[in-house]
Amino acid sequence: MSVEKISWQQELKQALLDIGMESELYTSDSFLLLKFRDNDELYLNLLSIADHPGVAETLALQQAYAASGKQLIQLWEDIWFTKPAQILSRISALLGKNQRIHGRKTTVLSITQPEADTFLKENHLQGSAKARHRYALVFAGQFVAVATFSGKRNMTRKQEDYTSVELIRFATADGFTVQGGLSKLIKHLIRTILPSDVMTYADLDWSYGKGYTKLGFELVGQIPPAEIWLDRLHYIRYFPHRLPEEITIATEKLTDPGKTAYLNSLNYSRIFNMGNLKYIIPCK
Template sequence: MGIKPVWQQDVITSFGNIGITTHDIESLEYKLLTIGAGEVVINLIPLINAYRPEDLILLQEQYQLKNISVVHLWEDIWETRKAQVIGRISSILGLNKRIHARKTKIIQITQKQADDFLNNNHLQASAKSNYKFGLSLDDQIIAVACFSNLRYMKGLSPGYRSAELIRFASLSGYTVIGGFTKLLQHFIKTYKPDDIMSYADKDWSLGKAYEQSGFKLADVTPPLEIWLKKDTLVRYFPHRLPAEFIQEEYLEIYNTGNLKYILYL
């Protein structure tokens, strides 16, 4: 791969510092790293590139045939969410410390508590939600799940209500065994939706955690256009762009779409 830009070398160095081995994969098109025992490949994507979304999707599909997951790590995500990236990769590799959910208690939390936790522990930071719950151990929040309001669905049976799981995260460095299920079942028991919908970011996920929890794949959404503010590296979807949007101050990028999952109850 030759001499790497500073940020790509920082990826290699940072993982090495916590004992995660990386190896270059020879490729004329991509800057690929295999990590751990080789079950995960990271594709290092510079902000200035000639890739098309379909190229990145094809790359993932080719490796899936070998039972290898491809993570698309964009330069801006590394620069702004480095600790969260390291935490997510550590989780994927099964390197986290483990806590059993049965040792925790469910608490209702505020939007600020959710924001503080998710901004520190979720790759996509926080998001507004209607219902927010945490798992607490020794007065410390170690996992958080956030849900939308329940929406009546037209065209289905009378009174049919659906909710969205907007965010779930565990404390970085920890895996809460059964934590996702415990929070999910608490929401179901309390609010009695007819289904729960959620999205898995294809840049990072094959949706295995959803499938293990009984969710069914309902749709695969196309790649999404994203506008990146050049000076702050803040990402915006087109419908959330600031009113004072000046195109020259932004870089147009994208993701590889989402996997839409639904848990029917």
């Protein structure tokens, strides 16, 4: 007797139910969406690798939800397969289900790159990245939040002694929300290295950047949706200019249809993100 394979969307719905979040799936035009029984402000747009609407249609849907005061998260199939725990933690935080800790009850600690890597791989959807400055908030002997920053970069086009630092990653431990935590870490960085500003990006797949605005960041730019090639065998994402060297060499003289056919033959699929918002908070 054969066993019917459960879809990844149903798997997500069950995983949410297992941690106490009731939801339901429904269709809207060519989209499959998920809404929560006790919240009418957060929705998930479930995008499958093999069959999904185009970027223009998806962007129009997101803008329509934003205009009505609702947040629409773009959740891709490959992200669910590779980061299920982080997704459930992020949704729990957005729905206000986490244990809340006030930042004033935490202590700032400078940490190593390996310590940051371990924490961010467990708690950030994009994993870790190399950083110059790394700080954790400690509560009851454990890391409850980590933020990483670049070194100071000279911005001479603004003025001779102007420097900028990028907030690269910020994440809280699974099950925790640290009120004022990111603000505390940014203020610590500013006091420590004295940059002229701190800049960062909000991932429009998951955020409209409202949290940064509340911290005093100013919206200074927007990066449009970007094409991504997904290696379906290993669930690795590549921007077109960062494809493996052997693929870049093999496709450099091909037309776009020829390149697409070649990449499809290697089990690569073309997907996209919704772009980013760029924010800056002046420090001087």
